Structure formats: structure tokens, C-alpha cells
Amino acid sequence: MGMFPGVPSFHAIAAMAITVVMFVAFARGRMSVEIISLLTIAVIAVGLYFFPLEGTGPTDGLQLAFSGFGHYALITICALMIMGRGLVVTGALEPAARFLERVFKLNLQLGLLVSLLLAFGLSMGVNDTPVLVLLLPIFVSLAARGAMPASKTLIPLNAAVLIGGMATTIGTSTNILVVSIARDLGMPPMGVFHYTPIVLTASLIALPYLWLVMPRLLRDNTVAEAYAPRRFQTRLRVGDDSALNGQVLAAILPRLPADIAFHDAPQGPIQSQQQLTISGTHEALEDAMRTLKGEVAPAWVIDRIRRRSSESGADIAVVEMTVTADSRLLNRTLPTSGIADLYGVAVLGIHRPDRIVGEKDRYSEGGDLRIAEGDVLLVMGIGEDLNDFARADSLLTLEGMRELPRRSKAVLAGGIMLGSVGLASIGLLPIAVSALAGAILMFVTGCVKFDRVGRALSAKVIVLVAASIAVGRIVLESGAAGWLGEALASGLQFLPPALVLATIMLFVTFLTNFASNATAATVGTPIAFSIAQQLSLPPEPLILAVLFGCNLCYATPIAYQTNMLIMAEGNYEFKDYIRTGVPLVLLMVATLSILLVTTYGM
Incomplete structure (x- = not known):
């Protein structure tokens, strides 16, 4: 096999064209990810109806185009998102946030190192996106409280999450995808920790870069807050x-x-x-109440709210409401207002906008603040009680409701997550089954509410994964993957195995940084598999080179959804990702290629 492969078939050319157009559309970012994904599925369905693949009927193309929606990789990803939501709404991760704040107070550098290790460890077991979603508010608030600026911590933190996510087959949705495509190609299934030692070794080289070099390459983008949070x-x-x-x-x-x-x-x-x-501020008051074990509202009201919440299954929320000119509360104090008796809600505090008020008018004889027009009340209660109170006493609701974590379920949610990840990791259940079982338990036990599932599931991720699976199948079944594999292999046959692995990893890394990593996974996996057969190399290290390449998405903000999540919070520009990400990609490609060659004795 010394010659370059011949001309690909009509279907293979069309499959590659669809893939390239999808890539370009994602990279330009003019249309939303959902629209591009759905259009891709539609083009494949219609195209295969009029021009079926050899040996298939017109309607088989529809089945291929829409197969992604029922694929177990997608179902697993959705179940993991629901479980991640359960951890967030029950406040199961708050202790970690408070611990980090104490470490940062001791020493900023130590705080950053501990945070990177924590992010790395968490994302090995929990999907990358929920981990970042959990850590993001912690770091933004730590920055606001005088720790390191968010713009210096978020890109390193994101990279630590991505490297940790690479370490297990369930760490990211892409890993699940690569492993499931490899299984569809006839490879033996891989366990959760199948290749973890390789990634842990590579991370020993990458983490010092994240900890000591990356923050120095990033500017302090802190913007002075336009408005101070209400006190x-x-x-x-x-x-x-x-x-x-x-x-x-x-x-x-x-x-x-x-x-x-x-x-x-x-x-x-x-x-x-x-x-x-x-x-x-509201957060500071909550912290103070927790630390001092004190209450800012009468204990009987708080108990009554908690009791009503557990009886009715409704969440407890905290809302900011402003007092209007025709409110019954004007000139009353909280003890004389009767709010708790009438509506069963608790007022946690009063914010008075800066304006000239006669000091003597401000307080009652008992030293309580008299309520005035324009004051903002911080009110806690169940949704319907809060609405009754606002309507009856002429108050305007300012901030969207902030639901209090259902702390009583925190241990339960943590246990369900650990149990379902644990069962998959020791190989007792397939990850799709254990994740689904975990998601069902989250519903049954009330950690996640049925009416809130929409918040847990990202429509963008769902249609993107479905489109990626369809593109992967058409690239494979049209013969495009085989042809690309031959083309790549004809150039690779003179290279030593380490360079073959590095080339495949760089090829997939390039794809993943300019399009979705799910697409890179679906295109790269079959190509790697056919290269392994043509160069008579073991297929597993080449499949792992694809899996690692898909995760090396640090160099552009469009490479992965978590990169987009931190862009606004850290006030980043495109070039910030390139400046910090490209050296990390090169470092990881070199390290992982050498480790794969030595591990598999190639």
C-alpha cells in the first residue's frame, strides 16, 4: 500500500462536504448551534431519501439521520445533566465552596493549586459542564471577595476540568461518544478507569503550567461593578x-x-x-447566620415555611421586593407589620436606598426601622405565599426568585451521584443504565423536580450530539472515513508510531478547536480505526489518541461549551484562549503520544 488512494465515491464526497460545511458554520458562529445541527440532520435525511446508500431503501436514510436522538450516548449525557442539576439545587457542593474560601484566605497561590486539583478530581467522575457550572459562581464570588481576579483563574480552572474529564470514559460526553463508536466498530468495551494512569501521568506535567504559567499570561480583566449589590x-x-x-x-x-x-x-x-x-449582602447574611447559628427572622416563621415546603413539595425561595407608594406597610416596622402572621413569609432584611431621611422619622421607639416608600425587602417563603404577599401589600418583585437549596436532600443527591458513577466504574452496570437509574432516583426522591427538568437539559447539547452521531454514521457508511484513513495512512506509513499517534491527535485537536468535539470524535474514531488496520498497529492506542485529541480543546472559545461559559465571566477575548491554550495543546500532545507508545509497547 504505497500509493495514494483513488477518487472517493459520490456519497463519500457528499459526506465530507456536509461535514466541512457544518464545521465552517460552527466556526463562523452566525447561526445558533441548534439551527446548524438540525439543518445538518435534515440535509442528511433528505439527501439519503433521494440518493440512498448502496443496498439501502429510501427510508433507511431517515432512520440513519435521526438515529442520534435514540443513541445511548445521548441518553447517558442527558441523565448525567439531570444528576448534575440535582447536586446544584440541593446545595450538595456548598461545603467545597466554603472550604475553598478558607484556603484562599490563607494563601492565594495555595488556593489556586487546591482549586485546580479539586476541579481535576471532580471532573473525573462528574461530567465537565456541571463541574464548571458549580465552580464558576464560587470563583466569581471569591474574586469579588478579594481572592485572585476571575480572569486569571477561570481559564486555568477550565483547563483543569477538561484534563480531569479526559481521565475516565465518563468524564465528558465526548469520551462516552468515542468509546461507544469504538464499540460499534467491534472493539472490546473499555471500563471507566481503563486509561486513567496515562492521563494522570500527563497531568503531572500539565498542572504546573496551569498553576504557575497560565495566570501570568492572562490580564486582570476585572471591571469595577456598575452597581453594588444591595445591603x-x-x-x-x-x-x-x-x-x-x-x-x-x-x-x-x-x-x-x-x-x-x-x-x-x-x-x-x-x-x-x-x-x-x-x-x-444577602450572601453575607446567610454566611453569618450559618456561622453564628443565629436567626434574622422569628424562628417560628422559618419553621412554618420549612414545614409547608416539605408538606407541599414546593421550593423555598428568596425574593427582593420594593415598597410602593400605596403599600399598607408604609411607616410600620417589621414587628408591627404582621407580615409573618398574615402571609407565612419571613422578611430577612430591609435595604434603604441612599436618600435624605430625617433620622428621627427613621426608627420607632423600639429601635426598629420604619418601612418607607422605595425600601427593598428581602423576603423568604414559598412561591405562592410570596405572590400573595406582593399582591396584597402592593409590592413590586425586583429580582427573579432565588430558590434556596433543598439542603435536606444534599446528602441524598451526593449519594445517588456517587452510587451511579460507582456502579459504572466497577463495571457492574453500563454507564447508560446506571446514569438513567440515578436520574430516576433524583426524581423519585425529589432532589430534582419534574417541572424543572428543562433547566437541567441543554437543548443545544442534545441536538448537537444527535447531529454529530448522524454525521459520524454517514461519514462511516459512505466510505468517507475509510478513504480519509487511507489518505492519512499513506502519509503516515513512513513515520514511527509516536509520530503517527501525534499526527492523529493533532488532526483531531484541530477539528475539535474549530468545531464541536462531538463531531471531531465521530469523524476521527472511524478514521483512526481504519489507519490501525492499514498500518497493522493495535487499534486501541489510536482510538485513545482520538479521544485525547477531542479533549484538547483549550485553544479557542468555540472548542467546548465550558470555554463559552467562562468567556463572559472572565471578560475574555479570542486571543486569550489562543495565547494560553496553544502551548498547553502542544505540551499535552507530546506527553500523551510518548505515554501511549510506552504503555502499548509500540
Whole structure:
């Protein structure tokens, strides 16, 4: 086999043309991903109806074009997204966020290293996107609280998530796709940790680059906030088991969030049930209540809200509402307003916009703030109670409802996730089955609500994966993959195995950075398989070269959905990805090619 392959068939040329057009459309970004994906599926379906593949009927093409929607790779991805949503809404990952904040307070460099290792470890078991979705708000808020600027941490963090996601077959949706295509081609199935040692070894070289070099290549893009978050004034009642009991205030202050302020701070030790006037943002107040085990609303109301929530299955939400000119609440104080008795909601604090107010009018004799027009109330309760309160007392709802995590289910959600990933990792169940079982358990136990599934599932990812599977099948069944494989192999036959692997990995990396990695996986896997047969090399390392190449998507923002997620938060430009990503790609290609050659003794 020394010669270049002959002319490809008509179907093969058409399949390659469709793939190229899809790539270009994604790279230009003029049309949405969903539209391009659906158009691709439609073109394949219509094309194969009028020009069927050899030995197939006109309607077989429809089956091929739409087969992606029922493919087990897609079903697995959807189930993992639902389970990721369960971890978010139950607050199962909040302890990790609080731990990180403490580490960053000790030392910024240490904080970044711990964060990178945590991101790397988490994404080995949980799909990349939920991990980044979890960590993103943590890092944006850490940056706001004076840790490293978000623009210096998010690209390294994203890269750590992507490298970790590469380490197991369930780490990313692309890995599931490559492994399932390889299985369709007749390769033996791979276990969850089949090639983990190779990636762990490579990460020893990559992580120092992420930790020490990448942040230096990135600018500080912090934009001064146009508006400061609202600060709410409230009275904190010291609980019986509070950390404040018997302490002087100064001893406790270092443990509290920086933006909590105490007004008319008491002299001497603090007693149980004492009331302290404090102010801070909503997050800071929540942190303070958790740290000090105190309440900012009467305990009986909070208990009543929690009881109603568990009885009715409705979520507890926190909303900001502003007081209008014809509200019944004007000039009343919270204790005299009767809000809790009438509506069963709790007012956690009051924000007063800066304006001139006669100090004497502002407070009642008891020292409580009188409610005035334009004040913003921070109200907690169940959705329908909040709506009743806003309607009856003429309040305007400002911020969209922020649902409080269903913390009572946090351990359960974590357990379900661990169980379903665990069963797949020891090979007891296929990942598609264990992920589906986990998703069903998340519903049955109430960790995820049926009416909220839409938020967990990304339509973009679903149609993109379905289109990628259809393109992969047409490239394979039209003979285009075989022809490309011959073309690539004719150039590769004179190269040593390490360079063959590096070339395949770079070819797929180029595809993945300018189109979707799912498409790179579906095009690259069959090509690698046929190259292995033509050069009589073992197919597994070549398939792994494709799998690794699909994950080396650091060099452009369109390469992977998490790259897009951080773009706005870090205020990044296209060139930031190229500057930090290209060296990382080259580093990883060199390291992984050498490791594959030595592991498989090629």
C-alpha cells in the first residue's frame, strides 16, 4: 500500500462536504448551534431519501439521520445533566465552596493549586459542564471577595476540568461518544478507569503550567461593578448554641464575611437571645447566620415555611421586593407589620436606598426601622405565599426568585451521584443504565423536580450530539472515513508510531478547536480505526489518541461549551484562549503520544 488512494465515491464526497460545511458554520458562529445541527440532520435525511446508500431503501436514510436522538450516548449525557442539576439545587457542593474560601484566605497561590486539583478530581467522575457550572459562581464570588481576579483563574480552572474529564470514559460526553463508536466498530468495551494512569501521568506535567504559567499570561480583566449589590439591615437574634455566646464581638469578627457590618455594637460579652443590628449582602447574611447559628427572622416563621415546603413539595425561595407608594406597610416596622402572621413569609432584611431621611422619622421607639416608600425587602417563603404577599401589600418583585437549596436532600443527591458513577466504574452496570437509574432516583426522591427538568437539559447539547452521531454514521457508511484513513495512512506509513499517534491527535485537536468535539470524535474514531488496520498497529492506542485529541480543546472559545461559559465571566477575548491554550495543546500532545507508545509497547 504505497500509493495514494483513488477518487472517493459520490456519497463519500457528499459526506465530507456536509461535514466541512457544518464545521465552517460552527466556526463562523452566525447561526445558533441548534439551527446548524438540525439543518445538518435534515440535509442528511433528505439527501439519503433521494440518493440512498448502496443496498439501502429510501427510508433507511431517515432512520440513519435521526438515529442520534435514540443513541445511548445521548441518553447517558442527558441523565448525567439531570444528576448534575440535582447536586446544584440541593446545595450538595456548598461545603467545597466554603472550604475553598478558607484556603484562599490563607494563601492565594495555595488556593489556586487546591482549586485546580479539586476541579481535576471532580471532573473525573462528574461530567465537565456541571463541574464548571458549580465552580464558576464560587470563583466569581471569591474574586469579588478579594481572592485572585476571575480572569486569571477561570481559564486555568477550565483547563483543569477538561484534563480531569479526559481521565475516565465518563468524564465528558465526548469520551462516552468515542468509546461507544469504538464499540460499534467491534472493539472490546473499555471500563471507566481503563486509561486513567496515562492521563494522570500527563497531568503531572500539565498542572504546573496551569498553576504557575497560565495566570501570568492572562490580564486582570476585572471591571469595577456598575452597581453594588444591595445591603440589607436586619436584627440577628443570638441562638442558644451560637458561637457568639459569652464572647466579645471582636473575637468573632475574623470568622465572618468581610462585608458584614455591626451597628451599635454591644459592649462586653454577648448573651443568648440578645438582638444585634447587622447589615450586609444577602450572601453575607446567610454566611453569618450559618456561622453564628443565629436567626434574622422569628424562628417560628422559618419553621412554618420549612414545614409547608416539605408538606407541599414546593421550593423555598428568596425574593427582593420594593415598597410602593400605596403599600399598607408604609411607616410600620417589621414587628408591627404582621407580615409573618398574615402571609407565612419571613422578611430577612430591609435595604434603604441612599436618600435624605430625617433620622428621627427613621426608627420607632423600639429601635426598629420604619418601612418607607422605595425600601427593598428581602423576603423568604414559598412561591405562592410570596405572590400573595406582593399582591396584597402592593409590592413590586425586583429580582427573579432565588430558590434556596433543598439542603435536606444534599446528602441524598451526593449519594445517588456517587452510587451511579460507582456502579459504572466497577463495571457492574453500563454507564447508560446506571446514569438513567440515578436520574430516576433524583426524581423519585425529589432532589430534582419534574417541572424543572428543562433547566437541567441543554437543548443545544442534545441536538448537537444527535447531529454529530448522524454525521459520524454517514461519514462511516459512505466510505468517507475509510478513504480519509487511507489518505492519512499513506502519509503516515513512513513515520514511527509516536509520530503517527501525534499526527492523529493533532488532526483531531484541530477539528475539535474549530468545531464541536462531538463531531471531531465521530469523524476521527472511524478514521483512526481504519489507519490501525492499514498500518497493522493495535487499534486501541489510536482510538485513545482520538479521544485525547477531542479533549484538547483549550485553544479557542468555540472548542467546548465550558470555554463559552467562562468567556463572559472572565471578560475574555479570542486571543486569550489562543495565547494560553496553544502551548498547553502542544505540551499535552507530546506527553500523551510518548505515554501511549510506552504503555502499548509500540
